[in-house]
Amino acid sequence: xxxxxxxxxxxxxxxxxxxxxxxxxxxxxxxxxxxxxxxxxxxxxxxxxxxxxxxxxxxxxxxxxxxxxxxxxxxxxxxxxxxxxxxxxxxxxxxxxxxxxxxxxxxxxxxxxxxxxxxxxxxxxxxxxxxxxxxxxxxxxxxxxxxxxxxxxxxxxxxxxxxxxxxxxxxxxxxxxxxxxxxxxxxxxxxxxxxxxxxxxxxxxxxxxxxxxxxxxxxxxxxxxxxxxxxxxxxxxxxxxxxxxxxxxxxxxxxxxxxxxxxxxxxxxxxxxxxxxxxxxxxxxxxxxxxxxxxxxxxxxxxxxxxxxxxxxxxxxxxxxxxxxxxxxxxxxxxxxxxxxxxxxxxxxxxxxxxxxxxxxxxxxxxxxxxxxxxxxxxx
Amino acid sequence: xxxxxxxxxxxxxxxxxxxxxxxxxxxxxxxxxxxxxxxxxxxxxxxxxxxxxxxxxxxxxxxx
Numbered sequence: 001x002x003x004x005x006x007x008x009x010x011x012x013x014x015x016x017x018x019x020x021x022x023x024x025x026x027x028x029x030x031x032x033x034x035x036x037x038x039x040x041x042x043x044x045x046x047x048x049x050x051x052x053x054x055x056x057x058x059x060x061x062x063x064x065x066x067x068x069x070x071x072x073x074x075x076x077x078x079x080x081x082x083x084x085x086x087x088x089x090x091x092x093x094x095x096x097x098x099x100x101x102x103x104x105x106x107x108x109x110x111x112x113x114x115x116x117x118x119x120x121x122x123x124x125x126x127x128x129x130x131x132x133x134x135x136x137x138x139x140x141x142x143x144x145x146x147x148x149x150x151x152x153x154x155x156x157x158x159x160x161x162x163x164x165x166x167x168x169x170x171x172x173x174x175x176x177x178x179x180x181x182x183x184x185x186x187x188x189x190x191x192x193x194x195x196x197x198x199x200x201x202x203x204x205x206x207x208x209x210x211x212x213x214x215x216x217x218x219x220x221x222x223x224x225x226x227x228x229x230x231x232x233x234x235x236x237x238x239x240x241x242x243x244x245x246x247x248x249x250x251x252x253x254x255x256x257x258x259x260x261x262x263x264x265x266x267x268x269x270x271x272x273x274x275x276x277x278x279x280x281x282x283x284x285x286x287x288x289x290x291x292x293x294x295x296x297x298x299x300x301x302x303x304x305x306x307x308x309x310x311x312x313x314x315x316x317x318x319x320x321x322x323x324x325x326x327x328x329x330x331x332x333x334x335x336x337x338x339x340x341x342x343x344x345x346x347x348x349x350x351x352x353x354x355x356x357x358x359x360x361x362x363x364x365x366x367x368x369x370x371x372x373x374x375x376x377x378x379x380x
Numbered sequence: 381x382x383x384x385x386x387x388x389x390x391x392x393x394x395x396x397x398x399x400x401x402x403x404x405x406x407x408x409x410x411x412x413x414x415x416x417x418x419x420x421x422x423x424x425x426x427x428x429x430x431x432x433x434x435x436x437x438x439x440x441x442x443x444x
Contacts, residue, residue: 001434008442011420017443018420028417028426035415035440036404042440048433050411057437067435075411086416086425115418116425186444201444 005030007040007183009151009190013202016220020208031152032114032145034082039182049073088112090121097128103136107145114149119156125149133173143174144184155224161264164281169270190230192268193277193337194314197234202226228335229268229279238277238339240312247304248317248355254370260290260358263373272377275342280375284320284354285331293327295357295366303334303373306351310341327359340379350375412438 002025006014011029018027030037045054045066051073053066084093093112097105110128113121129146132139147170154163171188175181190201205226209219266281284301286292294301300322307313313336320332338350352373359366406412416427428436 001431001436003428003431003436003438005417005438005440006420006442007440008444011418014443015420026426027420029420030417030440034417037440038404040441042405042438044406044412044438046412046428046436046438048435050414050429050432052406052408052410052412055405055408074409076409078411079406079413081414081416083415083417086427186442190444199444204443 001025004028005035007031007033007037009148009187010222010224012220012222013205013226016205016208016212016222019217019220020204020211032111032148033141033183034111034115034145036082036141037183038178038180047071049075051075084108084112084115086116088116090117097131101131101135103132103139103142106132106135107139107142110142110145110149114145122149122153122156123158126153138177140174140177140181140184143170143177144181144187147171147174147187164283165264165266165270168266168268172270188269191279191281192229193279194232194235195238195277195337195339196269197232200233201230203231203233205231228333229281238312238337239314240339241315245317247306248302249304249353249370252370254355254368257358257369257371260286260292260369261354261356261371262287263354263371265373265375267377272340272348272379274340274344274379277337277339278377279335279337280350282334282352282354282373282375283331284333284356284371286329291361292358293329293361294323294332295326295359296322296324296328297326298357298366298368299355301332301334301354301356303336303352303354305336305375307338308348308350310344311348311350312339313337332356344379347376347378 004023004025004027006027007030008014009031014027043057044052045057047053049071051071053071057066090112093109097109106128110125110132113125113128117125126146126149129142129149132142133146147167150163150167150170153159154167168188168191171184175184175188178184189197212219261284264283268279268281272278282303301320303318305313305316315336318334318336320334323330352375354371354373355368357366357368412428414427414429416425418424419426
């Protein structure tokens with residue numbers, strides 16, 4: 001009997017992979033790395049008594065040494081279960097965490113919420129993991145799981161604006177505590193710069209979807225499609241742009257946005273070091289107070305980046321995707337990479353601005369505006 | 381045919397395995413700790429102990 005456990009953030013992506021490869025065996029989801037794997041793949045042959053008989057089964061002896069053997073029930077040791085009991089006793093776990101106020105107790109409560117609480121209790125999981133890290137700032141698993149939950153909430157309608165940035169920071173803290181944890185490292189690299197990528201993470205998705213359609217099936221739907229950093233391949237040399245594009249508004253003549261759109265900058269990794277590259281994720285969203293929407297019957301949102309001398313960027317003029325609908329209100333994201341000079345120190349400011357078209361909901365007045373963006377970080 | 385399929389899986393995963401052994405994972409001779417996690421297919425809980433009485437090839441992986 002085959003049993004899989006996937007260590008990635010988005011279970012539907014693994015479902016798509018399993019559909020593509022036609023895996024017929026059950027696959028379980030461990031987004032918070034509660035099983036404690038520090039790298040994958042891990043393959044274990046477990047006998048009928050639940051005893052591990054091989055941690056690296058060999059293909060040439062697998063049948064003879066494992067499948068065709070009858071094993072005694074002679075376990076030397078049974079480690080405790082790393083996962084919360086199911087169904088989880090949320091109230092008991094919460095009481096235990098509140099009265100004991102220890103990192104392991106808060107982490108256990110957080111695990112139950114993260115695995116079984118659903119989206120409705122995701123914010124409680126975040127609070128539990130925060131309490132764990134307050135009790136013990138060196139609790140690496142709590143920091144990692146906090147990041148996982150923050151990232152998950154950043155994709156939902158009730159997200160807080162800083163969720164993705166805090167997720168990246170939490171993962172960074174976890175990895176500093178245990179640099180040998182490759183599952184944690186991969187979570188950062190998934191969203192990070194190409195110089196730090198071991199491979200493209202999700203570039204297989206279009207191929208998988210096409211192959212599945214050719215079989216006459218409908219591919220598993222992906223609520224959050226991978227793009228940008230998640231499909232970019234690794235590079236060994238920073239790929240700065242070859243041709244310098246034209247600054248679309250060099251004299252700053254385009255009218256400034258009066259508060260309809262706000263931007264958010266997230267850097268991956270969160271700690272920027274001299275000589276390394278960093279991926280900048282820029283997000284633009286319409287504010288709750290505005291009645292404006294994006295006008296998609298004009299040019300797409302563009303971002304102009306003006307790096308200081310010595311700093312290279314992968315692209316200086318970027319464009320966000322333009323939906324097919326004439327109007328929309330979704331968040332827009334662009335991403336690019338910056339190569340930091342090896343002698344850089346202190347606070348760095350990268351001037352940038354976005355240009356976009358908005359229309360008012362009521363009177364339909366449309367305008368073309370500019371939003372100056374503050375990309376600032378400290379090089380350590 | 382079933383056994384051949386399992387052997388092929390072991391070969392494929394073994395070929396992909398470029399990492400050192402996970403030091404904190406269960407060791408040969410130990411009973412693998414039971415765990416309960418949601419299935420990706422339907423979100424329902426499934427435990428390793430549900431498969432007690434069968435031989436299991438447990439594969440921890442990721443689609444990337």
